[in-house]
Amino acid sequence: MTTFTIKDTVGNIVVKHPSLGRILEDAGIDYCCGGKKPLQQACQEKSLDPEALLAKLQQALLDANDSQQEDPAKMSLIQLADHIVYQHHGYLKNELPRLDAITDRVASVHGGHDPRLVQVREAFIPLHQELMHHMNKEEQVLFPRIREIDTADSPPDLHCGSLALPIHQMEHEHEDAGSALETIRELTDEYMPPSWACNTYRVMLDSLSQLEQDLHWHVHKENNILFPRALERENELSQKSNGSCHGAGGTVPSLKYHYTR
Ligand SMILES: [Fe+2]
Ligand SMILES: [Fe+2]
Numbered sequence: 001m002t003t004f005t006i007k008d009t010v011g012n013i014v015v016k017h018p019s020l021g022r023i024l025e026d027a028g029i030d031y032c033c034g035g036k037k038p039l040q041q042a043c044q045e046k047s048l049d050p051e052a053l054l055a056k057l058q059q060a061l062l063d064a065n066d067s068q069q070e071d072p073a074k075m076s077l078i079q080l081a082d083h084i085v086y087q088h089h090g091y092l093k094n095e096l097p098r099l100d101a102i103t104d105r106v107a108s109v110h111g112g113h114d115p116r117l118v119q120v121r122e123a124f125i126p127l128h129q130e131l132m133h134h135m136n137k138e139e140q141v142l143f144p145r146i147r148e149i150d151t152a153d154s155p156p157d158l159h160c161g162s163l164a165l166p167i168h169q170m171e172h173e174h175e176d177a178g179s180a181l182e183t184i185r186e187l188t189d190e191y192m193p194p195s196w197a198c199n200t201y202r203v204m205l206d207s208l209s210q211l212e213q214d215l216h217w218h219v220h221k222e223n224n225i226l227f228p229r230a231l232e233r234e235n236e237l238s239q240k241s242n243g244s245c246h247g248a249g250g251t252v253p254s255l256k257y258h259y260t261r
Contacts, residue, residue, distance in 0.1 A: 004057060006050040010042050011035020013057065014199055018206030019064065020057050021199075022098060027053055035199050072221045077150035077233065080226050081143040088218035089135045095211060096128045102204045110201060114194070116187045120208075123187070127180040134173045138222075142166045146230045152237055163234050167227045174219045181212045 004013055010031040014021045024031045029042045043050035072080055107121035145163060185191065191209040193202045 004039070004054060006040040006043070006054050007038050009036055009038055011037075011199060013039065014203060017061065018203050019210060020060060021203040021206070022095075023053075023057055023060055025098070031199055031203075072225050077226065077230055078147045080221065080229075081146050084218065084221055084226065085139060085143065088214060088221070089139065091214055092131055092135060092211075092218075095207065095214075096131060099124065099204070099207055099211065100128055102200065102207065106201050106204050110197075113196075120184055120187050123180050123183045127177060127184075130173065130180075131177055134170070134177070137166070138170065142170065146226065149230065149233050149237060154237075154240070163227075163230055167231065171223055171227070174223060177215060178219070181208075181215060184208055185212065 010024055010029055012035075014024065014031045014035070021031060024042075027043075027048055028046050034042060037045075039054060040050040043053055070083070072083065075083060103121045103124045107117045111118040111121070142163070145166075149163075185208075188205055188208065191205040193205050197205075
């Protein structure tokens with residue numbers, strides 16, 4: 001893992017690890033026009049402790065390594081739902097507003113030079129809104145039902161309907177988000193900065209690339225692990241019901257309300 005010292009310039013730190021740009025932004029440090037300043041000087045000008053900020057940057061790199069080592073297949077449904085909300089929804093809730101500001105800034109400043117940056121901005125706006133809405137539906141409706149059936153020892157309350165409908169809707173929305181990111185990837189030449197790109201432009205590309213990577217992991221955990229296992233568990237519990245409920249094809253006003261587009 002790369003290590004830094006307080007003598008490294010903030011510009012170089014972001015060049016080596018663009019994901020650290022968000023920590024410098026949170027600290028109010030300008031790594032774009034002020035990129036030539038060593039971390040120590042940039043911190044002193046903001047009355048910050050350079051060693052404390054350096055430790056935070058190093059910890060972020062360690063956390064990034066750790067987060068790649070978990071095994072979602074070994075988690076219970078409850079653990080996996082909690083993990084997705086904490087790890088991926090948490091990330092998106094911080095990252096989408098941040099990228100909203102950055103894509104707006106880059107399109108405003110450089111859109112005249114490359115109109116594709118305006119198209120990136122136009123693709124990002126609905127993606128942002130739809131992902132926020134999507135996460136809200138998962139957190140308020142679908143995931144609570146999934147947590148419920150994980151520990152249930154009696155047949156599920158199927159008068160509320162099968163999980164199949166909301167899961168199908170979520171999978172459809174995952175495809176929409178993937179398409180929007182594919183468009184952004186094409187518009188940015190696969191997140192490749194041109195030679196004239198400033199640090200903010202480069203950070204935008206790196207952040208969009210990370211957004212895509214994180215979304216791939218996020219969707220993989222939902223589509224390929226959480227959802228099939230939840231349906232399997234629902235089916236197992238339904239077998240125990242001996243037809244005492246409406247069955248998996250029953251209608252659920254609350255779920256239909258939430259998931260019909
Ligand atoms: Fe999600
Ligand atoms: Fe999702």
